Amino acid sequence: MDIFQVLTRGANVKKNGKLGASGDFSKSNGSQRKQIQAGSTRKEDDNKQLTKELDFFRNKKVVSKTENAQAGKHDPAEDIAAEVSTLGDEMPPPKISSAHDAVLLRKSYKGNVTGQDLPLPIGSFEDLITRFQFDKRLLSNLIESHFTEPTPIQCEAIPLALEGRDVLACAPTGSGKTVAFILPLLQQIISLGDKEGLKGLIISPTKELANQIFVECSKLSHKIYLARKRPLNIALLSKSLSAKLRNKVISDKKYDLIISTPLRLIDVVKNEALDLSDVKHLIFDEADKLFDSTFVEQADSILASCQDSQLRKSMFSATVPSSLEEVVNSIMLDPVRIIIGHKEAANVNIEQKLVYCGNEEGKLVAIRQMIQEGGFKPPVIIFLESITRAKALFHELLYDNLNVDVIHAERTQVQRNTIIERFRTGELWCLICTDVLARGVDFKGVNLVINYDVPRSAQAYVHRIGRTGRGGREGKAVTFYTKQDDMAIKPIINVMRQSGFEIAEWMEKFAKMTKREKEALKKGKSRPERKQISTVPNVVKKKRRQREQMVEASKKRKEQDDEERS
Ligand SMILES: Nc1ncnc2c1ncn2[C@@H]1O[C@H](COP(=O)(O)OP(=O)(O)OP(=O)(O)O)[C@@H](O)[C@H]1O
Numbered sequence: 007m008d009i010f011q012v013l014t015r016g017a018n019v020k021k022n023g024k025l026g027a028s029g030d031f032s033k034s035n036g037s038q039r040k041q042i043q044a045g046s047t048r049k050e051d052d053n054k055q056l057t058k059e060l061d062f063f064r065n066k067k068v069v070s071k072t073e074n075a076q077a078g079k080h081d082p083a084e085d086i087a088a089e090v091s092t093l094g095d096e097m098p099p100p101k102i103s104s105a106h107d108a109v110l111l112r113k114s115y116k117g118n119v120t121g122q123d124l125p126l127p128i129g130s131f132e133d134l135i136t137r138f139q140f141d142k143r144l145l146s147n148l149i150e151s152h153f154t155e156p157t158p159i160q161c162e163a164i165p166l167a168l169e170g171r172d173v174l175a176c177a178p179t180g181s182g183k184t185v186a187f188i189l190p191l192l193q194q195i196i197s198l199g200d201k202e203g204l205k206g207l208i209i210s211p212t213k214e215l216a217n218q219i220f221v222e223c224s225k226l227s228h229k230i231y232l233a234r235k236r237p238l239n240i241a242l243l244s245k246s247l248s249a250k251l252r253n254k255v256i257s258d259k260k261y262d263l264i265i266s267t268p269l270r271l272i273d274v275v276k277n278e279a280l281d282l283s284d285v286k287h288l289i290f291d292e293a294d295k296l297f298d299s300t301f302v303e304q305a306d307s308i309l310a311s312c313q314d315s316q317l318r319k320s321m322f323s324a325t326v327p328s329s330l331e332e333v334v335n336s337i338m339l340d341p342v343r344i345i346i347g348h349k350e351a352a353n354v355n356i357e358q359k360l361v362y363c364g365n366e367e368g369k370l371v372a373i374r375q376m377i378q379e380g381g382f383k384p385p386v387i388i389f390l391e392s393i394t395r396a397k398a399l400f401h402e403l404l405y406d407n408l409n410v411d412v413i414h415a416e417r418t419q420v421q422r423n424t425i426i427e428r429f430r431t432g433e434l435w436c437l438i439c440t441d442v443l444a445r446g447v448d449f450k451g452v453n454l455v456i457n458y459d460v461p462r463s464a465q466a467y468v469h470r471i472g473r474t475g476r477g478g479r480e481g482k483a484v485t486f487y488t489k490q491d492d493m494a495i496k497p498i499i500n501v502m503r504q505s506g507f508e509i510a511e512w513m514e515k516f517a518k519m520t521k522r523e524k525e526a527l528k529k530g531k532s533r534p535e536r537k538q539i540s541t542v543p544n545v546v547k548k549k550r551r552q553r554e555q556m557v558e559a560s561k562k563r564k565e566q567d568d569e570e571r572s
Pocket residue numbers: 063068152153154155156157160177178179180181182183184185323324445446447448450472476477478
C-alpha cells in the first residue's frame with residue numbers, strides 16, 4: 007500500500023482553484039436546509055449536501071481494530087503505521103503550499119482563522135513531516151489509531167501550536183479537537199528532550215473527560231522514547247497520584263505531561279507537591295466551562311502558578327461565548343482565533359427534533375411511546391437537569407425493564423467509571439445523567455440523545471446533543487418541552503436554525519427574545535419549577551391515593567364531630 011496515498015487523502019486543492027474530489031469537501035448550498043415544523047423535524051432528501059460540506063470525516067465509516075479482527079480482516083492501518091516509521095528523507099512538497107491553497111481549504115470547511123502572521127494550515131498529516139520535522143513514531147501511532155486524514159480543526163490548530171502561538175479554537179462537537187491539541191503538544195514535549203520536570207498541562211472540567219484525554223495521550227505516545235531510552239511520562243492526576251506527590255513517594259519532576267481537573271491540581275500545587283513554574287504549554291479543554299463562574303477562580307489560580315515567560319496557552323471548545331473572548335484578550339499574547347463552522351451551531355451530523363409533551367407526565371408518555379414505536383434505538387443517553395430528577399427517571403425506567411443506569415455527582419468515581427465502561431462496551435443500553443457527562447465525553451456509537459429537560463443554555467444544548475453524531479457518524483437528538491418551557495426553548499430553536507434547520511415562521515417569531523428575556527435567561531430565571539417525576543407504579547399510587555382520601559375523610563368527620571359537640 008502506498009503510504010502517500012493514505013496520508014495525502016486530506017484536502018486536495020487543485021491549482022485551478024477547484025477543490026479536488028478526493029478531499030470531498032463538497033460545495034456549499036445554503037438553500038438546502040433541514041426542516042423543522044411545529045415540534046417535529048423533516049429531513050429533506052437533498053440536504054445531504056449541507057451535511058457533506060461540514061462532514062469533517064467525509065462520511066467515512068470508521069472501522070475499529072476490534073471490528074476488523076472480529077470480521078477476520080487484516081488491519082491496513084498497521085501496515086501504514088509500519089511504513090510511516092520507516093519513511094525516508096525524500097518527501098513530496100506539502101499539500102497546502104500557498105496562501106491561495108489555504109483560502110480554498112478554509113472555504114471548503116467554513117473555517118475562519120484570524121490573527122497576525124498566520125501559518126498555512128496542513129492539508130494532510132504528511133505535511134507535518136515535511137514542514138515541521140514531525141516525529142515519525144508519533145505519526146505512526148496516529149495512523150494506528152485510524153487517524154489518516156486531519157479534520158479541519160486539526161488542519162488549523164496543529165501548525166499554529168507547533169509555531170508556538172496562543173490559540174482560541176472553536177469547532178463542532180466530535181470533530182477531533184482532542185487530537186488537535188494533543189498531537190502538537192506531544193511533539194513539543196519530545197522536542198524538549200529528556201529534560202526533567204513538568205512541561206505540559208491539560209486542564210479539563212470533569213474527571214471523566216480528563217481520563218479520556220489521558221487515554222488518548224497514552225495511545226499517541228505509545229513506544230515513544232526520549233534520549234537515554236526514557237519513555238514520555240504522562241499522568242492523570244488521580245487521587246492516589248496526588249497523595250503520592252504530597253507524601254513525596256513520587257518526585258514531581260518525574261512527569262512530562264499531566265492531565266487534571268482544576269481543583270485537584272490546585273490542591274497539590276498549594277501543598278507544594280507539584281511545581282508548575284517550568285510548564286511551557288497550558289491547554290484548557292472545554293475552555294468556556296473552565297472560565298465560567300463555577301471554575302474561573304480555579305482557572306486563574308492555575309494561570310498564576312504557571313510562571314514561565316514562554317508559556318503557551320490554548321483554549322478549545324465547541325462553544326465560545328463573548329465572555330471567553332474577553333478572557334482571551336486579557337491573558338493571551340497575540341492570539342489566533344480559529345472558528346470552524348458557526349460558533350453557535352451544533353454538529354451537522356445530528357438530526358435535531360423538538361417534541362412538545364404538554365406537561366411533565368407527557369414526557370414519560372413520550373419516552374414510553376418512543377420505546378414502543380422503535381424510536382428508542384440504543385445506545386441512548388438521557389439528560390436531566392438535577393440529580394433528584396435523574397434518579398427518579400432511572401427508577402421509572404427500571405420499572406419498564408429497560409437496561410439502564412444513572413450517573414450523577416452523588417455516585418462514587420468507581421461507580422461512574424464502571425457505568426461508563428459498561429456503556430462503552432454495549433453492556434448497558436441507556437445512560438441517564440445530569441450535565442456531568444454533557445461535555446467532551448466520547449462515546450462513539452450513541453444513536454440518540456434525549457433532553458428530558460430542556461438544557462439551561464444554547465451552549466449546554468450544543469454539548470449535550472454532541473454526545474451523538476461523533477467522528478463522522480450520524481445521530482439523533484430529541485428535546486422534550488412542555489408549556490412551562492416557553493422561555494428556555496428559545497435559545498434551542500436558535501441553535502437549530504444556526505445548524506441549518508428550517509424553522510417554521512411561527513416558531514421563528516416565537517424564538518425572538520427581548521433584552522429582558524435574554525437577561526432573565528442568563529440569570530437562570532427561566533427555570534421552571536418542575537413537577538416530580540413519579541417513581542411509583544400506578545397500582546401503588548392508586549392505593550396511596552385511596553389511603554390519603556380515607557385519612558382526609560376521617561379528619562373531616564372528626565372536625566365535624568368536634569364542631570357539633572362545641
Ligand atoms: N483525524 C481523525 N480521523 C478520524 N477520526 C478522528 C480524527 N480525529 C479524531 N477522531 C475521532 O473523532 C472522535 C471525536 O473526537 P474528539 O473527542 O476529539 O471530539 P471533540 O471535537 O473534542 O468533541 P467535544 O467538543 O464533544 O469534546 C473521536 O472518537 C476521535 O477518536
